[in-house]
Amino acid sequence: MTVPKNNHKFETRTIHAGAAPDPTTGARNTPIYQTTAYTFDSTEHAASLFNLQNFGFIYSRLGNPTVSVLEERMANLENGRAAVACSTGHSAQLLALHPLMEPGDRIIASQNLYGGSITQFSHAFKKFGWHVDFVDATNVKNISKIINPKHKCIFVESLSNPTGIILDIEKISLIANKAKIPLIVDNTMASPYLFKPFDWGADIITHSLTKFVGGHGNSMGGIVIESGMFDWFQSNKYPSMTMPTESYHGLIFAETFGDFGYSMKIRADSLRDLGSTLSPTNAFYFINGLETLHLRMERHCINALKISKFLEKNKKVSWVSYAGLENNKYNKLAKKLMNKGVGPVFTFGLKDGYEAGKKLISKVKIFSHVANVGDTRSLILHPASTTHNQLSDTQKIKAGAGPDVIRVSIGLEHYQDLIQDLKNALSDV
Amino acid sequence: MLKKEYLLSLKIEIPYGLINKVLKMKNKLTCNYEDQYIRNILDKTKNIAMIGLSSSWQRPSYFVAKYLLDRGYKVFPVNPKEAGKKILNQKVYSSILEINEKIDMVDIFRKSSDIDILTNDILKIKPSTIWLQIGVINCKIDTLAKKNKINVVMDRCPKIEYSRLSGELGWAGINSGTFYNKRRIIRSIMK
Numbered sequence: 001m002t003v004p005k006n007n008h009k010f011e012t013r014t015i016h017a018g019a020a021p022d023p024t025t026g027a028r029n030t031p032i033y034q035t036t037a038y039t040f041d042s043t044e045h046a047a048s049l050f051n052l053q054n055f056g057f058i059y060s061r062l063g064n065p066t067v068s069v070l071e072e073r074m075a076n077l078e079n080g081r082a083a084v085a086c087s088t089g090h091s092a093q094l095l096a097l098h099p100l101m102e103p104g105d106r107i108i109a110s111q112n113l114y115g116g117s118i119t120q121f122s123h124a125f126k127k128f129g130w131h132v133d134f135v136d137a138t139n140v141k142n143i144s145k146i147i148n149p150k151h152k153c154i155f156v157e158s159l160s161n162p163t164g165i166i167l168d169i170e171k172i173s174l175i176a177n178k179a180k181i182p183l184i185v186d187n188t189m190a191s192p193y194l195f196k197p198f199d200w201g202a203d204i205i206t207h208s209l210t211k212f213v214g215g216h217g218n219s220m221g222g223i224v225i226e227s228g229m230f231d232w233f234q235s236n237k238y239p240s241m242t243m244p245t246e247s248y249h250g251l252i253f254a255e256t257f258g259d260f261g262y263s264m265k266i267r268a269d270s271l272r273d274l275g276s277t278l279s280p281t282n283a284f285y286f287i288n289g290l291e292t293l294h295l296r297m298e299r300h301c302i303n304a305l306k307i308s309k310f311l312e313k314n315k316k317v318s319w320v321s322y323a324g325l326e327n328n329k330y331n332k333l334a335k336k337l338m339n340k341g342v343g344p345v346f347t348f349g350l351k352d353g354y355e356a357g358k359k360l361i362s363k364v365k366i367f368s369h370v371a372n373v374g375d376t377r378s379l380i381l382h383p384a385s386t387t388h389n390q391l392s393d394t395q396k397i398k399a400g401a402g403p404d405v406i407r408v409s410i411g412l413e414h415y416q417d418l419i420q421d422l423k424n425a426l427s428d429v
Numbered sequence: 430m431l432k433k434e435y436l437l438s439l440k441i442e443i444p445y446g447l448i449n450k451v452l453k454m455k456n457k458l459t460c461n462y463e464d465q466y467i468r469n470i471l472d473k474t475k476n477i478a479m480i481g482l483s484s485s486w487q488r489p490s491y492f493v494a495k496y497l498l499d500r501g502y503k504v505f506p507v508n509p510k511e512a513g514k515k516i517l518n519q520k521v522y523s524s525i526l527e528i529n530e531k532i533d534m535v536d537i538f539r540k541s542s543d544i545d546i547l548t549n550d551i552l553k554i555k556p557s558t559i560w561l562q563i564g565v566i567n568c569k570i571d572t573l574a575k576k577n578k579i580n581v582v583m584d585r586c587p588k589i590e591y592s593r594l595s596g597e598l599g600w601a602g603i604n605s606g607t608f609y610n611k612r613r614i615i616r617s618i619m620k
Contacts, residue, residue: 008608018599020609053492054499055597063600071602082603249487256489258563258586260603267601 010077010193011294018072019287032284033065052248052256052268062272066280070287074213074223077192077290078205081228082263084271085221085283089188089208090120091276092222096184096206097153098270099240099253099262103129106150110137110167111398112160115388117186118399121155134398140171147175152237153182153204158197159189159338161373162383162407163400164323164346166330166337173201180235188212189345189373193297195338203230204262211374212343215289215296219282224266228259241265296376296412301341303418304410310419311348316356316426321400322346344410345373347383347400354403356429357382363425366417367408378411378418460566460584464607467590470558470580474533475503477587478525478556480547481538482506484516489562489586490538491517496588505532525550534558536587541567552577562586 008016019030038057040046048054057063067085075083086092097107109121111134121132135142137156154176156167169185176183182203187195191212197205207213209221232241232254241261244250248268254261271277301324308322323330323342334342350356360380361369367380371387381387388401396402410418477497482490482504494504494517505528506516512523522528525535535556537544544567551559552573558580559570566583574581582590592598593605596613 007606016608016610017604020596021612023596023613026612048495048499051486053486053495055592055600057600063602065600068600068602072599072604075602075604076606080604082601084602244487251487256487256492258489260601263602 013073013076014193014293015291017076018069030066030069030284030287032280034280035064036060052251052264060280061275061277062267064277064280064283066287067278067283070209070278070283070290071223073287073290074192074207074209075225077293078187078225079196079198079227080205080225082260083223083225084263084266085209085223085278085286086271087222087276087278088220089186089206089210089222090116091274092206092208092224093117093120093155093186094124094274095222095266095270095276096204096224097125097130097155098274099265100152100182100238101128101130102152102239104131104150105129105152106131106133106148108133108135108143108147108151108154110156110160111135112137112163112165112400113155113157113186114161114188115383115391115396115399115401118395119390136398137167137172138165140168140175143172143175147179149237151179151181153184155184155186157186157189158195159187159323159343159345160400161189161345162347162387162405164321164328164330164342165400166323166333166342168333169197169200169202169337173203176203177201181237182230189343190338191293191297191343193294194301194340194343198227198229200337203227209286209289210372212293212297212300213289214286215293215374215376216285217370217372217375217377219285221278221282221286224263226260226262230262232261240269245269297341297343299412300344300410303412303415304344304346305341306415307408307410307418307422308346308348310422314423314426316351316429318349318351318404320346320348345407347405347407349404350406350429352429354382354384357404357406359429360406360422360425363428364421365424366413366421373407373409375409376412378413378421379409381407383407462582462585464594466580467582467585468594470534470560470582471587471591471594474558476505476530476532477502477534477536478505478507478522478528478532478554479536479538480507480525482508482511482516482521483538484508484511484514484521493536493538493562493586493588494519496591500591503530505530525554528554532556534560534587536560536562537565538562539565541565544570548573552579555579558582560585560587563589 049056049058071083071085109132173183184204185197185202186206188208188211205225207223232238241254253265257264305324311317312320323334367378383401384403506521509523511521514521535551548570559574561583563586571581598605
C-alpha cells in the first residue's frame, strides 16, 4: 500500500482535500465541532473505539471532526500518509520525537534551527534524557562524521528561520536512510506550496501552522505528518513502534496500523498522554487559511524579491541574505528544491550595526514589530534581542541571529508601499 | 515488488526523488486500482472468507474482521489452528472448502509465498473477488484469477479501503486521496 495518488493539482487540493459537506446538515464549509465528547452507539461500540478497532471520535483530546479535516488536508498537501495536529509547532516537535526517543538517545539537529527550537531541544528535551548534537548541516559531511547508533533521528528545517539557509534534504535523506533512522523536516517556512520534503526523501514533517498555513496571524497550532514510507521493523531501534504497547493490551502499532502506525501511535499514546490538543476553532482558521495558501505564498515571494532587491541597493544596508537573490549562495539549491520561490522571510544588516537596526525598527510605519512570521502583515524584528534572546552569543551567531541582524517577514501589502516605508525609515537611520 | 531497501543496497547514489518515482511507477503497474473498482467489489460482496484470521484481538486480521462484521458483512474465519472454535462469535473453518455458503470474497492474511499452496482451493470455490492484504503480492494468483474472471485486489486492506471510501479514514487524520462535493451517507450496522 502506498500513499493514495493525488489526482488533482495542488491548488484544488488546498480547497477540497479532507473536507466534505456535513453528513447530517449538508453544510458546505467545515463546521466548528465545538464539543468535548461524542456519543457511543453501545458499550460494544465504545469498547471498539477505545481499542482502536474502529475509526471514530471519543473525546476531543484525541480527535475532533474539525481538526481531522485539517489533518487530512495537510497530509494530502504534503503528499503524506497521515497527520496529527496539536496546539503549537513546539508541541509538534515534542510529539514527533516522543515515539522515537528513549532516555539516553540522541538526535542530530541542524544548528540553524529557529531559536525557540534550539532552546527546546537543548534544555527541555535534556530533562527527558534526550541529547542533541547540533551540526552545520549545510555541509552534509558534518552529519555523516558524527552519526552513531545512539542517534534516533535527524531533525532539520527545509528553509531555516531566520537565516534563509536551504539544506539539501535529498542528500541528508540518503544519510538518514543508510543509518535506518527517520529524517524529520520542519517545513514551516517553506509550506507545502514551495517545498514538499517527502518528495525528496524525508520521513516525517513538522509544521508550525501558526505561520503560513494559518497565514493571518490569528491562531496557534502545529502538526506532525508521516510519509508512510519508513520501515520501523528494519532495526530494533524503535520499541514504541515495534514492541507491544502495554496501555493497549499489547498492540504493536507499526504492525496493526502499517503505514500510518506512527500517526496512530502519536495520537493514541503521545497526544493522549501529553495532552497538547488543537482547538477546533483554531483548526477552522487553519482550514480557511489553507484555501488561499497557493495565492498567498506566490504573492509573498513576489513582494519579498522586490524588497530584497531594493534593500540590496540601499547605501545604509551592508548585506541582504535572501536565497531568492541571484548572488546568494543558496540560490542554486533554491532553484533545485524550491523553484516556486523561497518565501518572504529573510535577514539583512545595517552598516551602522545594532543601534541603527533598533532605530529602523522604531521608525517604520507599516512593518509591525512583532515576534512572528508568515502573517498577511509585514513584520520586522531584531532576533538577537527577541526570538533568539535565550541563546548564548556564540549560539546566536551560529543560528544567524548576530547583533546586527534584522529579520523581516514580507506581507501581502503592495510592495511599493513597503519599499517606501523602509526607504523613509532608513533615511532617518 | 521493488523495495526501497534494494535500491539503497546498490550503494550507488540514486537521488531519493528518483527512487520514489521508480517505486511509484512500479506500484502503479502492479497494484493500481480505480476507486470505482474497489467500491463495486465492497458494494456487491456479502460473504467474506478470511484465511489466516487470528483469534487474538491485538492482531491486524482481528481488527479487520471486527470492522467488516460491524459494517454488515458476514465473515467466515478460516484457520486450521482454531478450527471448530469461534472467533468474534463466528464458527472457524479449517479450509475454505468446508464452508457451505457461497463465498463472494476470499481475504487472505498470509505471506506472499504462502499463496501458491492456497490457490487451487480458492479457485475451486469460485469467489467473485480474491483480496490480498497489505504487503501481499502474488503475480501467479493475479494471472490465474483474471483468467477465471475473478476480481483481484493486492497490497490493500478491505477495512482501510471501506473506511477510505466512506470518509471515516480521514477521522484519524489519514490521507484518503478522495474528494466529495455531496453529503455522504455512512452505512453502519451496529447491533
